[in-house]
Amino acid sequence: MLAYVLKRLLLFIPTLLGVLLVTFVVIQFVPGGPVEQYLAEARANVRGGVESGGSNYRGDQGVDPKRLAEIKALYGFDKPAHERLLQMLGQFARFDLGRSFFQNKDVWTLILEKLPVSISLGLWTFLISYGVAVPLGVAKAVRAGTRFDLVTTLLILVGYAIPGFVLGVALLVVFGGQLQWFPLRGLTSATWDDMNWGARIVDYLWHITLPVTAMVLGSFAVTAMLTKNAFLEEIRKQYVLTARAKGLGERQVLWKHIFRNALIPIVTGLPAAFIGAFFAGSLLIETLFSLDGLGLLGYESVIRRDYPVVLGTLYIFTLIGLLTKLISDLCYVWVDPRVKFD
Template identity: 35%
Template sequence: MLTYLLRRLGLAAITVVAITIVTFGILHLPPVDFVTAYAAQAAASGSAISAAEADAMRLAYGLNQPLWVQYWKWLSMVATGDFGRSFEYGRPVTEVIGDRLWLTILLSLGAIVVTWGLALPIGIYSAVRQYSIGDYIFTFIGFIGLAVPNFLLALIVLYFGQRWFGVSVGGLFSANQQLAPWTWAKVVDLLWHLPVPVLILALAGTAQLVRIMRANLLDELRRPYVVTARARGLTERRVILKYPVRAALNPFASTIGYLLPFMVSGSVIISVVLSLPTVGPLLLRSLLSQDMLLASTIILLLGVLTVVGTLVSDLVLMWIDPRIRLGQLR
């Protein structure tokens, strides 16, 4: 087990280095840089900058250096915990991400809890009560959840919330609490606004996992060991929950690999529609403005979380499914 962990950690370190190279290289593929994008935006607003000013900005930001020099400087800073300064905001990247990271984690954790809390019992019920009225109802709702994009649901919720109740369900804070310092009143205001975006984020994931859980559990319930357990006189509850459900949980464990980066990025489109102060819209804005250090940091964070999530997923799968052997995961 220790050898396996050490080998996986070594591969994870190599993967992270590869992620930094690919990320930095891809983000510098566009022919324009931050200064070019800034100059175009300034010209559109009627305050154009001169070529000398643009060259001075490139010199200040180090954009006139070769790509490998820029990468090495950025990697050296990352190794010391310094992710540089955002070009657009003029502040350290860690400060720009700031509260957005924790708000994104809180929002995504709520969505994950709701998704698993609904998908697990509904999937078990649909498999055990196959072709019942409840199964048909949940199947119908599940297909709707898979067919309707989350951003469309967000738009519908915004419309009916404004038309029927006269309130805006967007954002995570009231207008008087957005810029206020953290107090108990702001925490209560956040908890009051949290359920709507959490439910919208969880809908599609819940519908998908319900279908997966139902299909996997139906397959497990037809296994010979389930027939043998019933023949030995075990109660139906014990027959179902002891082994088939545990084996059918594999898809839930395998989703950890992308749940961790999802906790940071969230849903970019839904966050934009609902005006949520999360990391997703910040990543989108940094890509549009060519703020490379900010975009590289966020993408690197997502890549590292994906690697960590994959490792955790493999360990959880080994724990919940005795059929998986260490030698098969090498």
């Protein structure tokens, strides 16, 4: 087991290098980099009659060459691509993610600022999804073929078919606009700081209801059907027939014998689902409900060509994804000691 873990940890290095190298190369060919965006903003300001940075842009004469060289040096584009790549890898090896081009903050600071929103969405989505999906899947397996199974399957598939963004728009229009039961944006009210703790909890839950509902409805469909199919597969096995033949009750057979084996594919996927809930927030949901989370941060960084934020967040998320995958594989041994990695 130790050798397997060490081997997987060593494989992290080429995987991270490959992901960062491919992304860095793609960035070099994407038009409209930070220097071009800076100059475009200068042109727009001059045409609009706004002074921008002194003599950065001089009409038909373009940009002063010295000033252009200073701008390139500011963003690090005065060096060849391979030097910038090696410098970035050296920083990442020290877990230094650099500094945002446009927000004048460290990438770590930006991630920590946006993380509470993503945690709020992800944690509630994870808890509600698994809290509903697993019991529902067990109930569907026990009542397979009944009207309950057919009706719940239909409802699950309908919910799964509706995109979260479309559902979010409908929730906003009906419950936020027409009925005005819930707020339209943000995680807290403007008077949050003046509230006591009880009022803060109610206010937070009031704001989080619509976005979490939009994310949850379709997210538990896969888990519910996976749970049902896993239980049905175990129910048909010989050891279940043997347990029933010995006179054990259905409840004892279900929870003592079937439950542990059926939950193997679900439990092993818990680490990935749990971590993913924090870092794989919905960009559309965050945009729709004006929630400033990691998804919106990544999107705006790509649009503005804020390369330190793009590469820094990619590095952290890839590393977390690799660690989560390793933990998921180790969960197989924890759930079923018969599994060997030899």
